[in-house]
Amino acid sequence: MEIRPILASLRKHRIPTVLIVLEIALTCAVLCNAVFMIGQRVAAIRLPNAIDERNLSMVTLGGTDEKTSGSDIPRNLAALRGIPGVQSAAVVSTLPLSHNNWGWSFGTRPDASTFDKKTVNFSLFFLGEGAEQALGLRLLEGRFFNADDYAGSSFGSAPLPETHVTLVTRSVAERLWPGQSALGKTYYSMPHYYTVVGVVADVLRPNIGSQGEDWSYYSAFFPLSAGGSKGNLRRYVLHSAPGDRGRVMRAAEQKLAALNPNGVTKGMLYTDMRDQYFADMRSMAWMLVLVCAVMLAVTAFGIVGLTSFWVGQRRRQIGIRRAVGASRGHIMQYFQTENFLLSGAGVVLGMALAYGINLYLMRHYETASMPWYYLPVSAVALWALGQLAVLGPALRAAAVPPVVATRSV
Amino acid sequence: MFGYYLDLAWRSLKRTPILTGLMVLAIGLGIGASMTMLTVLHVMTDDPLPGRSAQLYTPHLDPLPLDHKRRGDGPDASDNLTWPDAMALLKAHRATRQAAMAGGSLLVRPGRTDLRPFYVDGRYATADFFAMFGMSFEHGSGWGAADDAAGARVVVLGETLARKLFGGADAVGRTVRLGDSDFRVTGVVADWAPQPMFYADASVKRYSDADQFFLPLSAAVDLKLDVNGNFSSWGQDHAETRMTSPTTTWLQFWAQLDTPMQVAAYRQYLADYSAQQKALGRFQRPPANAKLYGLMDWLAHENLVPNDVRLQLWLALGFLFVCMLNIVALLLAKFLRRSGEISVRRALGAGRRDIFVQLGIESALIGVAGGALGxxxxxxxxxxxxxxxxxxxxxxQMDGAMLLGTLVLAVLASVLAGLLPAWRACRVAPALQLKGV
Known part of the structure; x- marks a missing residue:
């Protein structure tokens, strides 16, 4: 295929050529970044979370007196365990993705304090007895808390509990003691210290923020006795078969409301809470998908419109070429090659632009760096789109009969 | 001539319905997407208190130690004031009106069998709060400075909460149980929810419903009521002592300053106060760090518009630009195709200007249709x-201005897109084209 005549013809139509190249470039650039952002959000929405999400429902009990709330816990739990379908029940301070975050910073040196820059910020989860089973934490190393751990832990006047045992997630273990077993190691925040008795699979924090995936899993667990909980244990978690969750949750809400006439109860399925947490991300992702689709359509129609116009304008020349021996395939090829060149120029420019936009977004909007393969993939996508869009007009051009050449327009 | 050109444009557009449809669709989608996001940005950055915002200012001090560093994406500790500083500013009384405040969420126990306890959001404030923000009382009134000093257990209810608790009856003088204490109702205010809630702590929801109770800040501190907002400490403060600690910030403060002279004097006062605190050894940073923000400046400083919204606006504008490029290319094709017709008109005596205006009107017509679709x-x-x-x-929601703006933007965009094609078309050499016809 000779491309010189195509270039010559494009040079004659300089303005439309530049316009269509620019359009393709811009579409390519926006597409790259939009698809990248969609991918990031989908990844966040799907972050794994090592608890039995599909089996959990919960009821939050607020408004009860701090002084009696601890002694009410065993009574409340006994009532909840009596609900048919409940496999286990426990009380906790907070749950992953609940937005109810209690963060604290710890270090591996005995003199570490929260104000050190070298300390690592975790989210603290306080567990009532049996919460490991109710949540479905997955033990990787060591052991869960035992009855003595629970009995020995309470809140005094300090903001951290009076205990010395802790469970950490795999991410915390690797961050604090890279390459070593975390079992038996101790982390500190003056004057508190906690020794790791078990490592569990990664559990998300109540707020996952935007500091990267590892950071989202910096969670640590502490035992807390009901009597010494000082109002910090208010979320009742119920483990049941997925099909029983709704019924179990409503029954639990009613039981807790009846037992605590002064309290406020609010029930929810865990999966609903997770969906709510990511709802704005999901709507942003859909919005990006929509804009991408519409923009691709507009670009495709632009190509169709312009090529159709060129075909109409060149009917006579096409007729002459056909009369002097060009086949339909040659005519088709002409327009397809022309489009290939236009799209090619567009995507080359577009990839540069996409990279530039990503740099700008990284600086101003805390976006991550776009992996390189997004560029060629969206280039190929736009190339394919261009070829698809040009197919119609090219077929119409190929259908021009040679006899057109003999008519004087 | 205008009517004639309009007629010509209409005929020309009718001749190529698909191409016309595509152009109208492109501009409609581009404009629609852009205006959606512009409207969101517009409502988010709008003046929350028109007519009053120009007189409202919020003072900011910098009591942080020299070596204090802000942690990651955490809130700025100097966004709020400490209790001693807020009380000093309040007592100095340098503004026409001033109030310190903080948000709270309390459990209401209705004392009725048909209503279970529920949580409501409200505000702990000082006496000037109501007059300074221009809130209107349905019944009764606020409380006085004496109540502030005594930590009186009084409360002003929002209209919605008052109706929920007492039905249609006058709530003034009745008692409401909030948290674990009883409060006497002194007044009921009409629901008041400026958007954004400029006076609330930066780290909580800012586009929310009206506060439903207001009670003296001193009472909230006495009772250690829960605060909805950020406590930033840099000393060794316990939960028990942090509310009145000189090393914990948690209070918002607003002042009404009516004249530029008052504003200048207040700025000077803040600098002097900081210098004095520094001399006393309490502040470590330069007194010039003390700032006085106007209401709109403060909102700009806090940057309430989420990144996602800005990104979406950029995306929508990028999309509009792609649509416009598309329309330029299509119009160019369409106009140049009519070289013959244009040449005939030129040969019959139409000037380039006439052709240009004619084609401009055709683009504008597309813009009007696109605007309607948009x-x-x-x-x-x-x-x-x-x-x-x-x-x-x-x-x-769109207001009248945004509605009009949409149409104007659509026509502007399409006329702009039509400029280049119209210019190219009116430069067609008539003789060359007529030969071929």
Whole structure:
């Protein structure tokens, strides 16, 4: 295929050529970044979370007196365990993705304090007895808390509990003691210290923020006795078969409301809470998908419109070429090659632009760096789109009969 | 001539319905998407208190130690004031009115069998709060400075809560149990929810419903009521002592300053106060760090518009630009195709200007149609935003100005897109084209 005549013809139509190249470039650039952002959000929405999400429902009990709330816990739990379908029940301070975050910073040196820059910020989860089973934490190393751990832990006047045992997630273990077993190691925040008795699979924090995936899993667990909980244990978690969750949750809400006439109860399925947490991300992702689709359509129609116009304008020349021996395939090829060149120029420019936009977004909007393969993939996508869009007009051009050449327009 | 050109444009557009449709669709979608996002940005950055915002200022001090560093994406500790500083500013009384405040969420126990306890959001404030923000009382009034000093157990209710608790009856003088204490109702205010809630702590929801109770800050501190907002400490403060600690910030402070002279004097006062505190050894940083923000400046400083919204606006504008490029190319094709017709008109005596105006009117007509479609698309877009879970979602409504803006933007965009093609078309050499016809 000779491309010189195509270039010559494009040079004659300089303005439309530049316009269509620019359009393709811009579409390519926006597409790259939009698809990248969609991918990031989908990844966040799907972050794994090592608890039995599909089996959990919960009821939050607020408004009860701090002084009696601890002694009410065993009574409340006994009532909840009596609900048919409940496999286990426990009380906790907070749950992953609940937005109810209690963060604290710890270090591996005995003199570490929260104000050190070298300390690592975790989210603290306080567990009532049996919460490991109710949540479905997955033990990787060591052991869960035992009855003595629970009995020995309470809140005094300090903001951290009076205990010395802790469970950490795999991410915390690797961050604090890279390459070593975390079992038996101790982390500190003056004057508190906690020794790791078990490592569990990664559990998300109540707020996952935007500091990267590892950071989202910096969670640590502490035992807390009901009597010494000082109002910090208010979320009742119920483990049941997925099909029983709704019924179990409503029954639990009613039981807790009846037992605590002064309290406020609010029930929810865990999966609903997770969906709510990511709802704005999901709507942003859909919005990006929509804009991408519409923009691709507009670009495709632009190509169709312009090529159709060129075909109409060149009917006579096409007729002459056909009369002097060009086949339909040659005519088709002409327009397809022309489009290939236009799209090619567009995507080359577009990839540069996409990279530039990503740099700008990284600086101003805390976006991550776009992996390189997004560029060629969206280039190929736009190339394919261009070829698809040009197919119609090219077929119409190929259908021009040679006899057109003999008519004087 | 205008009518004639309009007629010509109409005929020309009717001749190529598909191409015309594509152009109208492109401009409609581009404009619709852009106007949706512009409207969201507009409502989010709008003046929350028109007519009053110019007199409202919020003072900011910098009591942080020299070596204090802000942690990651955590809130700025100097965004709020400490209790001693807020009380000093309040007592100095340098502004026409001033009030310190903090948000709170309390359990209401209705004392009725048909209503279970429930949580409501409200505000702990000082006496000037109501007059300074121009709130209107349905019944009764606020409380006085004496109540502030005594930590009186009094409360002003929002209209909605008052109706929920007492039905249609006058609530003034009745008692409400909030948290674990009883408060006497002194007044009921009409629901008041400026958007954004400029006076609330930066780290809590800012586009939310009206506060439903207001009670003296001193009472809240006495009772250690829960605060909805950020406590930033840099000393060794315990939960028991942090409210009145000189090393914990948690209070918002607003002042009404009516004249530029008052504003200048207040700035000077803040600098002097900081210098004095530094001399006393309490502040470590330069007194010039003390700032006085106007209401709109403060909102700009806090940057309430989420990054996602800005990104979406950029995306929508990029999309509009792609649509415009598309229309330029299509119009160019369309106009140049009519070289013959244009040449005939030129040969018959039409000047380049006439051709240019004629083609410009044709582009504008596309713009008007595209604008109408854009309005529909934008309404659809705003409807979909109102279904979102974000706190600002319920605000996404177009006002008259945005409605008009949509049409103007659409016509402007299409006329702009028509400029280059019209210019090219009116430079067609008539003789060359007529030979071929």
């Amino acid at each position: 309005l529909l698309v934008a309404q659809l877009g705003l409807w979909s935003i109102r279904q979102r879970p974000d706190d600002y979602a319920h605000l996404a």
